Amino acid sequence: GGAFGSKGPMTPRTAIVAVAAKRLGRPVRCVTSRMQAFGTQTYRAETRHRIRIGAGKDGRITAFAHEGWEVTSRPDPYVVGGTSATGRMYDYGSVLTHVSLVQADRNTPGYMRSPPETPYVYALENAMDEMAVALGMDPVEFRRINEPKAEPIGKKPFSSRSLIQCYEQAANAFGWAKRDPKVGAMRDGDWLIGMGCATAIYPTAVAPCAARVRLTSDGDVRVQCGSHEIGTGVRTVAAQMASERLGVSIDKVTVEMGDSSLPPAPVSGGSISTASVCSAVLKACDAIRAKLSAGATAEGGPLAGSHNEELDLDGGKLAARGGASAKIEDVFKAMQIGAIEEYAEFAPKGATPEAVKKLYAGQSEFHGGDQDEDSVKYAFGAEFVEVRINSYTREIRVPRIVGAFAAGRIMNTRTARSQLMGGMIWGIGQALHEATEVDRRYARYVNRDLQDYLVPVNADIRDLQVILVPEVDHAVNPAGVKGLGELGNVGTAAAVASAVYHATGKRIRDLPIRIDQLIA
Template sequence: MAQTINTAVTRTDAPRKVTGTATYAADVIPAGMLHGALATSNIAVGTLTGIDTTRAEAEPGVVAVFTHDNLPDYKTVKGFYAGGPGSASFWPMEGTEIKYAGQPIAYVVAETAAAARRGAQLIDATYEGAEAHAHMDPEESFVVEGREGEMITTKGDIEQGLSEAAQSIDVEYTTPFQHHNPMEMFAATAEWRGDRLTVWMPSQSVRTLRGGIAAAYGLPETSVRVISPFVGGAFGSKAGITPYTMLTIAAAKAVGAPVRLIVTRPQMYTVATFRPESVQKFRLGAAADGKLTAFEHIEIAQTSQFDDVVNPGTHITRAMYASPNIHTEQRLARSDTNTGGFMRAPNEMQTFFGLEQAMDELAHKLDMDPVEFRRVNDTDRHPVADVPFSSRSLMESYDAVSESFGWNDRTTEPGSMTDGDWLVGYGCATATYPTNLLASNARVRMQGTGGAYIELAAHDVGTGSYTIFAQIAAARLGLPVKSCDVVMGLADLPVAPISGGSTTAASAGSAVHDACLRIGRAVAQQVSAQSEGPLSGVDPSQITLDNGVLRGPGGQSQPLVEALASTPAGEIEVIGEFRHPALTDQLIRATFAGGYGTAGPVTPEFAMFAFGAEMAEVHVHRWTHEIRVPRLHGAFAAGTWLNRKTAHSQLLGGMVWGIGSALHEVTEVDKPRARFLNANIAEYLVPVNADIREVRVEMLEEQDDYVNPLGVKGIGELGIVGTAAAIANAVHHATGKRLRHLPIRMSDLV
């Protein structure tokens, strides 16, 4: 490929974003648009015994107030969740039952946003409440019925392995509720024109939205348009169809005018999904030489009373280290909240907080260097599936970060390193993320005048997809990146998968790559049939496309753009496809229906993961117990780096988020009322500039010919996975205190 790949290319959409001309979903104002606002429940569990909308309806500017009694068309979405696009199976405003605090109970439509919100505040509701608990009881956990074989894995004999161990641990780690707080608020705008519907909404899957909405209203998909050109932060929060979306669509249909809803910051905590709290139980045993003899991980994750949402972290932890005896188990426990879902590295962040601390604890008991302990247990085959990794650069990552960080400068005894009144600790942890495969299409139109247009129903959630797709096309077609225009975020474009699971660059990018190759083959057919020209008479099957140049077997060559200009049409349009051999027809159909038809990370041939290693330096003040992270280094290997600048930003951003998860981020719970307490951007703490010192990212070169034609693995979530554990391990090294919960606070170190 041309040198646009694996280089640092500035985002093509940067000028639009910094000048404010990038259009986000809530920026669109259809003619005659009205405004929506939600009223939500004050109790967590019980019954809505009465709802009086008189004062709201009398508020100046209010056009309509909808409740469960008068909202039309909404009940048709029931049953949306199981295997479908809905974010939950329970849809509010279908009746009087209250299942969680903050559940929508009324929808107000007004001429202005202020009037709509005033109207929502004037809703008078009465309830009959019942006892509620937002926190789960791990003792009441269960394995999802019918999925036992998928949720429980056993290899060998755990008890035998523990009995043979020179050292063992039996430990438990907990992680809290955490909530998305993207800069772009949750929003939806709906406009009906007869039986044709347009929805503007920040979305990670416009195809999912279109298919689900069409099914709910019994419309052909061609009658529904979903538009989401830019997304201002997502990482799971904008992945499925939420109740507030369907409420807005129903309200717009009822009032006969476009309606826009911008969800308030506090309401964002209950109208979408979040990271559930979890308990991670580990029993590990190792021989005197450090080799694991037993590996057991039982994860208990919180879910709502009405959905069995499993984000299976045990699938990932059991792939990390070699052991002859392995047992993993994925369990759920219910509580009275809305349904949780995806949040950056939804399977990995919390499980690796447990796993990588457990590995550190066992290394300490063995009196082994934690890095060497991981080296002893490294493996080139999946420990359970017994297939080779398509590529695995874990220890190469540790070697690189150890050198940059100065790991060998540490003294091993906890509390032995100081800097004045500061206790100093070093900690390390593994990062990984599975490589998931999804089918994708992309349309590319190239002109002999030197331009290309790339169209696909993918999304840019802030990760740089516009730039990456332009780079791929430029590399193959031999054009400048600036000459490649990318159009995304429209549901009626060629199918692309959900922007989740770190799949966009690999799957959709491979479809763009394939389209460019098809252009090369098609143009080769035409120029070989010409009466004159460099490739006239050459067997087209022998003509290859290399860095934008068509090359024949005898050294003949012609730039693709020049060859295309010589054809009668002077332009060409093709549809490219990505269909990995591991993708079955059923999985491909699921993606084309707007679902998540993913294969991997384990296939019959290979196990596919990106890897990394992170090291943290932590300072803890001897007297005040203030915690600082002056240094955080990471080294990562993820196949081909398409854009070194955007990739570096993703990895660095994930590590910064990881600092937040370790030291700041928690959704506090009002226990008596079973509601989320700090539901605002002021009290939900995240890192700010003063919290972040030196964050260094090293990107290792790695070739993987199996994962996809580009050799690309996902990186959007990789950077966050090991950070919290590395910081917790560093806190232990600094203080001698092992803290097995998140976030780590000053009060924990008193």
């Protein structure tokens, strides 16, 4: 069980189980206890950062440098490398980035939701907040002043960038204008109140994908794709795409997934599933539409006189702009067939000629983000947090958090909100709870169970609001979708740290932020 990165990379025990099963000719299961899992699984690599920002009194940044150091194991040069995102966040003028690996006697790190962006953006947004304070400037206004027209490194345009709209909508919903900017000025009895904000960013990637779609004369649709449903709702959005493109109600759509005999799909990671699967389904559906239109307008077809018109497909009917229409079942009768089935292979711009062949071999090509020549493709968000810190005990609470996110076309608002909400809750855990403690004498993890490894529970999460900012971006992929599963996790911890500073005047750079750091 589990997903969101922890099962993404190949681990030694995975290979051992595969070899054993192959030699024995029967299934083999490796069972690890929760305590053992801490030593056999990957983890988010520890990072250290040095950020330098130069700005004029008008708040415009003139120079930016971000250096990172990352822990990895002796044999594996696993690298996070989040400077690709931080180096393109704002209008910096000149940019310097550098990442160094520090090899240690540790197991190899791995992916954990928003792997590169989370630790690197935490460092950047802390520095941005600190610079805004030094300039005597509102942190939101500081970011607005340094909003770029193009990314600062290659000067490529953004395919779309709605960050300022995110800040405006989130700030309004949060009540940022009521914030007293003076440190420690806001109180409620024994509780110090702090408010902070931070930017979220995640590269918009897409991968080759294949899908098979079948439409029958009675309007039933079957979608087949080898993607994995890990609880994010990819079955739902695939059904929605087919329903929309073929003009049938969604209850007429059946989706089959999670079987290696189906057309292959990329790994369910990197926030690419919705964009990749929906692009392949869209392509297959459009091929079906083309065949239906050709059959309807052919000689003897029910719309034979409408061959020069664009046909709409909706409600189980093909309709010409001139007003003539025909039921799908009548078109099938004219074509003398009972079903149309199309197999489609989607390969994004920049994919190699062998991309789909490699997909069949279990290898995924990721494209997008800052890799494309024509533009830089990112999803953005703005997060605002209120913290309350007891003036005597320094207990930290997060009563309110608001996030506004722009991620291209939102296929399903319910699943999108759920993803972003989960990411923000995880961000609160990163900020205040989660840490793996290592006994350096014996190279063993100390807090190896759910009693000692703290994660947020219901009592930690109060008022959490997600705002979906409308955004249209046809350049990212045919579906117009920007992945958002990992976006919500990126800015939360930095917004919490900013709020802690506003309440206490203490600038906490290490995570998690604990009571003892605030008592000194």
